[in-house]
Amino acid sequence: MEGTSLYLPIVILLMQCSPSAPVTVSTNKHKVEVQEFSDAVLSCTFRTERDPNPRIEWKKKGKDVSFVYFDGHFKGPFEGRATIDGATVTLRGVTQEDAGEYRCEISAPHDSVNLGETNVTLKVLVPPQTPSCEIPSGAVTGSVVQLRCRDRHSIPPATYSWYKDNQQISPPRNANATYLINSRTGVLEFKAVAKEDTGRYSCLASNGVGPPKMCEGKHMTIEDVNVSAVVAAVVVVCLVIVICGCGGLVLHRNGFFSRHRGRSNVNYIPPPQEPQDFKHTQSFML
Known part of the structure; x- marks a missing residue:
């Protein structure tokens, strides 16, 4: 009995000094695939060290991180169409707008490690449309x-x-x-x-x-290719080229394209002489 009483304080001291598990967060499915307009379950489970009421938050990643669940309420487009059980979220009637990466965050201020998180990726599948x-x-x-x-x-x-x-x-x-x-x-x-x-x-x-x-x-x-039609078309084109060429040659010979065509044939009239010039040409008779 004396030996037992000697060991008892040591056991109690070891129990007090042994570390307990800090907050831990996990999911049973990191990738969720559901068909469009059906429900999607985003799993999140946690365990805390000593905080009985940790803070639960869900966020969606994108160009900017947006809140899905915060301060006990769903936010934005998730309001009225999502439910939460523990930390697991269910989205009803998902569309392509809901596809993306989500993050579950558990904050336990009284734990030695006071924050834990896990990620879940949602892919919304769309059946074939008439091509x-x-x-x-x-x-x-x-x-x-x-x-x-x-x-x-x-x-x-x-x-x-x-x-x-x-x-x-x-x-x-x-x-x-x-x-x-x-x-x-x-x-x-x-x-x-x-x-x-x-x-x-x-x-x-x-x-x-x-x-x-x-x-x-x-x-x-x-x-099949209509050979007769092709030959007829080629013949017609050749005839048109020949006719145009002959017509141009005849017009050229008749001076239609002459450089002097269109000039007026008016006789040249020299300009009148100035009066002073006339005086110079007269003879002086005494």
Whole structure:
């Protein structure tokens, strides 16, 4: 018993001197991805050393840091559409304006380390929209033709696939293929179209968030070059050049382009002599 009584003050002293954990802040999900117009949960948990009522703040980073939750209230665009449980915030009906990086700060003035924080990044996903498609109505055989498809609103960016007459066009398997498909930019390019490429084309956009969307199909007709029309056009142009050249030559020979054309043929009249000159020319007769 005496030995125990001797050790008891030492144990009590060690318990008093042993440090307790200061304020700590953490999250169970640093990156949150939710679909547009759904709810987003921004997790934040904390533990304090001795302060039972720490101050909780949420801020959103951007060009300027703005308050989300401060002094027990939600601020700005979050007022009336967000709730807090402990330090975890739930945003209702998120849009692209809500996407960004958030910071949870816990301030415990009575702790040895009186401030802790953690960051949560919110990404708002947008399903595909109906893409805009640029499909030419016609082309001539052997020419280079590009078909374009684009959805500028989907997040993450959509990938694209092309269909001809409701059948998907498979990506080319070798470098000798007559066409190329870029699934990221949505471009279908024919190196040299043939009559067999005539058909109804449409494009499908998808990004894994919502159902894929397809643009309205459009018919593209490929025709052979009209050699007779081209020859006739060349002949007409040559005839026009020849006629213009001959006409210019005839006009030139007739003096139409003469440098003296248009001058008046008026006889030259010398200026009258001054009276003093006349006196000099008279003879003096006595």
